[in-house]
Amino acid sequence: MEKLKRLQENSLFLLPSVILTLVLGIYPLIWMLRYMFYDYVGYGEALFVGLDNFSRLFRDEQFWASVGNTFVFAGGKLLLTIPLSLLLAVLLNGKLRGRNLLRGIYFMPTVISTAVISVVFYNIFNSYNGMINQLLMKYHLIGQPIDWLGPKHAMLTVIIVAVWGAVGNYMLLFLAGLQSIPQDLYESAAIDGAHAGQRFWHITIPMLGPVMQMIIMLAIIASLKGYESIMVITEGGPIGKTEVMYLYLYKLLFPVSTGSPVTQQFGYGSAVGFATAIIVGAITAGYYFLSKRMNKVF
C-alpha cells in the first residue's frame, strides 16, 4: 500500500516534465519524421513524395558545402576554445588578486544576448570603418583595410566571435572541475619536488579527465549546432562561405523575407533536419566512444 502511494506520488512529480517532453519534444519530432517524406510548404495539401527529399539531399551541393563549413567552424572553435578556457580556469583557480572579478568578466559574454554581441562584432570587423582595421592601420601593421567579412576571412572572423562567446562558459565548467581535485594531491606532489608544469600534466589533467570528457562533448555539440552569431554577422555569406548546416536548415524553414514572396520548405527542411541530427549524433557518439579512456584515468 505504502509502495503504491509512493509510486503515485513519484508519477505525479514526473508528470509535468513528461507532458512537456511529449508536447514540445516528441510531438514535433514525430511531425518532422512524417513530413520528411512529404512535399509541404506550410499550406495546401502535403504531397507524399517517398524518398524524393532524400535524393534531393544527396545532390544538394549547398547542403554538403554547409556540412563542410560546419566542420571547419566547429573544429576551429573547439581548437581555440578548449585550451583557452582550460588555461583561464587554471590561472583563475590559483591565488590571483581580483580573481572573482576576472571570473565575472570572462563569464560575461555568456549572459549577453548573442544578437547584441554579433552586431557589436560586425561593427568591429567591417572593412569600411571597423575598429580592428583602423587600429591596425594606425600602427602601420597593414597598408590596406582587411576585408574581415569577405570570402577569404569571414570564416575566421565568425570563429573568433564564437570563441569569444564560449571561452567564459567553458572556463566556469573547468573551474568547477578543478575545485573538485583534492588539494592534498598537489601538496604531496610539491613535497616530492614536482614543479608547476609537472603538477599540471600529472595531476590536473588526469584528475580532470571525466569532467573534461563531458565538457568537450558539450562543446562539440554546441559548436556543431551553433549558427546564431553567424546569422547576424554574415547571414551565411559571402557566397555561402560561412553557411553552416543549422543555418542552412533554418533558412529552409524560416526563409528571410526579401520583399518578394518566399516559400517555407517544411518537407525538404524536415529531411535536412533529420540528416543534420544524424550527423551531429554520429559525431557525438563517435567522440564518446573514443574518449572512454578519459573516464578511466583514476
Place this chain on the structure above:
Amino acid sequence: MSMMKKAMLLGVNLMLILALVACGGGGSNTSNEPKESTTNEKNEGNTAAAPVQLQYWTDDRHDQEYIKEMVAKFNETNGDNIQVELTVMSENYTQSVDIAFSSNQAPDILRLKSANTEAFFKKGYLQPIDGYLTDDMKTKFSSVIIDEVNRFDGQIYSLPNTGLTLRLVYNKDLFDKAGIANPPATLQEMVDAAKKITEVGKSEGIYGFALNFKNPKQAFDRSVREILSLSGYQGLGFDLKTGQFDFAPYAQVIEYFKQMHEDGSILPGAESLDIDPLRAQFAAGKIGMYLSFSTEPGVYQDQFPTEINWAGALAPTLDGQKGTSEIVSAGTWLGMSKTSQHQDAAWKFMQFMYADDVLTTYHEKGFGISVVPSIAETAKTPDVKGMEGFLIGEKDSLWPVAPNVTPEGANYADTFFKYMLDGGDVQKTVEDLNQRYNDALAKSVEKGEVKVTPNPSFDPANPQGE
C-alpha cells in the same frame, strides 16, 4: 503533506489544461463559408449595446502615428458603435498571423503586402471583398487590380493604396567632384562613373557603388530588377512572352556589376553589408550611388539625416529605355479576415480608410507613393527631400506578376553573386538556372499552385496592355 499534495494536484491539472489548450487550437478555422453577421452586428447603431470590437494588425511602423490618428477618428465618428484596436507588430508579422489563425485569435483586419498576400490567401485566411465594393470604388480602383496580387481566382481580396518605385540613388556632390554631369543612363556609363568616383575619392574611403550584398536577393531585387524592367525585361528572370524563366538578360546586367567589382569600384565589405549600414555610409558621403526603393527619402529625413546633396533618378538600362520601371509592393493594403465575426463592421472601417481624404493625406505626408490614379493626380507632392525623384511618372507602371517558385539549389541571386565574385562560365550558369527554375515551375503548375499563361504579344513599354 495533504496540503502539498493538493497543491501538486492543482499544478498537474493546470499543466494538463495548458497542454490540451496548446494541442487543440488549430483546425477549427478551415471553413470556407463567410461568417454570418452576429447579434452584435445586428445591433449596430444601437448605442446602448456593447461596441463591436475590431482588431487591426499591421507591421507598418513608419506611418503608425498617422494610422493611430485615423483609427481614433474612426472610433469617434462612426455611427455604428464600432471600436477598432490597432496593433503594430515588428518582426515576425507573418508568423504572428499564422499563430493567431491557428489558435482562433485572428484579427478582423490585416495589413496585406505583396510578399504575404498570396500565402495568406492560400492558407485560407482572407475573405473576398467583391460583395462589398460599391460602383464608385470599382471605378476608382479598376486600373490597379492585378491577378495574383489582389485578385485570386477572380475574386478581389484587397485594394491598393501605395506602391514603391525603384530608382538609382546618387550623391550629386561626388558626381560633381568626379566631373560627371548626369546620373548614368546606361550600365556602361554606370560602370565608368563608379570607376571615376572611386579614383577621385578612394583616398578618403569613398567608393563609386555599393549594394547590400549580405543578402544577395535583397540586393538584386532592388537593383537588377529595376534595370531589367526599364530595359524591357521582367525583373525577376521570368519571360512573360514565353511563360518560362530565362536568365540570359539577367546575366547581361550582372556582367556590368562584375566589372565594377573587378574595377574595385564597389565599397569594400559590401559582401556583408545590410541595407541600414549601407545607408549610413551613403549618408556619410562614402558611396557614389546605389539602387533602392522610394523608402529612401523618408530614411534620409528621419533615420539617417544627412547633409549630402543626393537625388533619385531613373535607373540605367542595358541599351536604352525599352520598358517601364516596375512599381513594386503595390496592389494591396488592407484585407479582411475570413474568420472575423464582424465582417460588415470591418468593411465599414476599410471603407473609411480607403476614402479619398485618408489616402490623399497618406501620400502627401510621404508615407508611400499613391498608385490610385484619382489620388495620384490630385494630391500634392510630399514634402520630403528627395521624394521628387521617386514620384510615379510616365515611365512607371504595374507589371504582371512572375510566378513564385522555389528551385532546388541556390536561387538566382546567390548564383549570380557567386559568378560576380568568383567568375565562371556565364553561359552554363544561365542554362543551369533556366533548367532548375523551369523544372520547379513545371512542378508547381502540375501541383496547381501556379498558373502560367504565356503572352506572346506582351509589350514591356505597356505591361498592363492598356
